[in-house]
Amino acid sequence: MTIRPDRIVLAALALATLSLASCSTSAPRTKTEASPMFSAMRQTEHRGSDDLLSAGLGLTGLRAMTPPAFADGEHPTPSELRRRALWSNWRGIADLAPGGGYGELYGSTASVPGREYSAFATVPGASQPHRVLVQVPDGFDTGKRCLVVTASSGSRGIYGAIAVAGAWGLPKGCAVAYTDKGAGTDYFDLDSGQGVRADGTLGARGEGLAFEKLTSASSGVAFKHAHSGDNPEADWGRHVKQAAQFALQSLDSAFPQSAPFTFDNTRVIAVGISNGGGAVLRAAELDGDWLDAVVAGEPNIYSEGEGSRPLYDFTTEAALLMPCALLHMQNLPQPPLTAQAAPLWTQRCAALKSTGLIEGGDTAAQAKSAYDALKAHGWTDEALRAGALSVGFDLWRAVAVTYASSYGRYGFGAMPCGNRFTALGADFSPRDTTATERAAWWSDASGIPPGAGVNILEEHPTSPLTTLQCLRGLWTGDDANAQRVRKGIAETRAALPRKGLPxxxxxxxxxxxxxxxxxxxxxxxxxxxxxxxxxxxxxxxxxxxxxxxxxxxxxxxxxxxxxxxxxxxxxxxxxxxxxxxxxxxxxxxxxxxxxxxxxxxxxxxxx
Incomplete structure (x- = not known):
């Protein structure tokens, strides 16, 4: 991988060209608007054993059970971090197991040579940037301009949609633009004062970090989704559009002889899954006809439609009731292993009964009471059965803790319900992170702890129901914290897509x-x-x-x-x-x- 500083100059010139082009007398597809400003722009080349789609790993390397190694665990190079991030994000999204059909019946891990352009972008009103990245394959056809724009699923880093948009667009010769939509894996360690730079390596405060949050706290781990103070979900659509705008600028830089690339002469298709699916639907509602089509898979979308519930509502409900309710169901998928989980779920039933949240004189009756409550609120048996996975991996609590902080725009030391994030020792007490853990965060983390050595530290670790009830109360209650969180959730409600947009x-x-x-x-x-x-x-x-x-x-x-x-x-x-x-x-x-x-x-x- 090589870095071309001269391309940064070309990118700046391309921005000026694009701005001038938007003022031309031809009829643009979208109204003239100021292009966003980008910073920390980089361009890298990826060919031979380091391609765009899998960094040379191919299907065999992506299937490997262990990640690509770092030569120096405490100081990995940008290319090593990128390769490992691609490995991690492919495996976090796609079924690559033999017999699953990937790369044979559907999908592609073909070697696609080309260039990457990356930068930080900031939506108006936000205090922290989001990452944008554009992959331009060497096979890009300037005569048939094709751009796929996407957003990471979950809270993943910038490669969090590689298996979705990259796998479809790059082999077809389309440029692919990504955004981490204000979340991602740019963690900041308060103990060491280190965060993540544009190239994924660690740096200190003032060294161009992707996330550097000022806080009075001196210990623990902060990250953008929870601690930016921006409620990034409210701006998902704008994150996607800025990624597309950065892509047009990058294409101007990549093919100056064919510039300008505009929304008027470049086909733009948006695609994403999960939170990324919600993000592209939010992009679909923005003014202007800059998008040609949208494909949204399993989208997390909160709308005005009848029956719509925000993620935080059904997540906190599931966190409380589902472990008990699952005892009422048969034929649950494994894992979690029912025999091992049943004692913990039985304890949850008893705790819920003691607080008056469910009824029943024994575990069977309590489980049915919890099950009936979920069914009455719209849960299907199919969703409950598959939801056992989220119970087993403690996803409901993880999502609730991070999203409560995000919706309420809380700082690191002020998170609701007494939660914070830190590394934990074998005895579950807080400890400093290691240099090796910090070095791998950008490539290995999923964007929401626990994971990659970072855990949730609760105020009431011996009484998990206390924390879960507190988190649920931020939706059902009416104190100042609940009003603050619900206000943030209201900001995420989607509008209708633009008329005529497929x-x-x-x-x-x-x-x-x-x-x-x-x-x-x-x-x-x-x-x-x-x-x-x-x-x-x-x-x-x-x-x-x-x-x-x-x-x-x-x-x-x-x-x-x-x-x-x-x-x-x-x-x-x-x-x-x-x-x-x-x-x-x-x-x-x-x-x-x-x-x-x-x-x-x-x-x-x-x-």
Missing amino acids: VVVIHGSDDGLVPPAFTSAPYVKQAQAAGRDVRYWQVRNAQHFDAFLGLPDYGSRYLPLLPYVYAALDRVSATLDGTSALPADAVIATTPRAGKPLEAANLAMPR
Whole structure:
């Protein structure tokens, strides 16, 4: 990998060219607006054994059970960090296990040579930047300008949608633009005073860090999603648009002889899954016709539609009740191993009964009471069954702690319910992070602790129900903290997509983390009733996490969602070419593979 400082100069010139072009007398597709300012711009080249899509790892390297090693664990190079970040994000999103069909039946890990352009961008009113990155393949066709713009799933770093947008767009010669949408893995360690620079390496305060939060606290770990003070979810759509604007600027730099690249002469398709799916739907509502089409997979979207519930509402409800409710259900997927989990879930039932949240004279009655409460609030059996995974991995609590801090715009030392983030020792007491842990954060972390050596430290560690009730109360209560958090949640509510914009929404009917009953279904119903061009694929036997289909029981029960995202991209691309119509709404009757290799017949792809 080589860095070209001269390209930074070209990028600045390209920005000026783009600004002048927007004032031309031709009819642009979108109204003239100021281009955002970008900082810490870098350009790197990736060819041979270090390509754009997998950093030379290919499918075999991505399937490796251990990450690519650092030559010096405390001081990895930018190229080592990038390769490991790609490995981590591929494995966090896609089912790469043999028999799962990736790279054979669907998807690509082809070696794609090209260049990367990256920078920090800041939306108006925000105090902290978000990352933007553009991958420009050498096979980009300046005569058929194609740009795919995406946002990371979950709270992942800048490569958090590589398996979604990169895997589809790069082999087709499209440029792909990414944003971490104000979250990501730019952690800051208060003990050492170190954070993450533009190239992923560690630096001290004042050394151009991606996130450097001032706080009176002197110990622990801060990160953007929880501690930026910006409530980044409220700006997801603007994050996506800025990534697209940076892509046009980068294409001007990459192909100055073909400049300017504008929204008027470049096809732009937005795609994302999970939080990234919500982000591209938020981009769809922005003024101007800068987008040509949107594909949103399993989107976390909160709308005005009937039945819509915000993530924080159903997450805190699940965190409290689901461990107990699952005891009422049979045939749960493994893991978590029911025999090992049952004693803990039984304790939860008793604790919920003692606080008056459920009824019942014994565990069976208490479990049914918790189950009935969830069913009454719209949970389906399919979502509850798949939600066992989130219970087993403690995802509900992790999401609730981070999002409460984000929605309320709390600083590191002021998080609600007494939570903070730090490394923990073997006795679960706070400790300093190690140099090796800090060096790997940017590539290894998922953006929400616990993970990568960072954990949640609770005020009441011996009484988990106390913390969960406090977090739930931020939605159901009416004190100052609850009003503060609910105000932040209200800022994330989505509007309708732009009239005439083709949108395809895909969601697994068994999604247990972002249930479609609370997200996709109300959004689509509202949009279609308002005359918007939104199509909806409901995929039977698909849950939220393709990456967990490598677990035998999950692979036997569930189908991956990514094949349908790629197929929807194919369909909207063909529609924009004028060779096909948009797909119709469909309830896709899949067939679980029951332990056998995945075949096309299992997917029952719509025609």
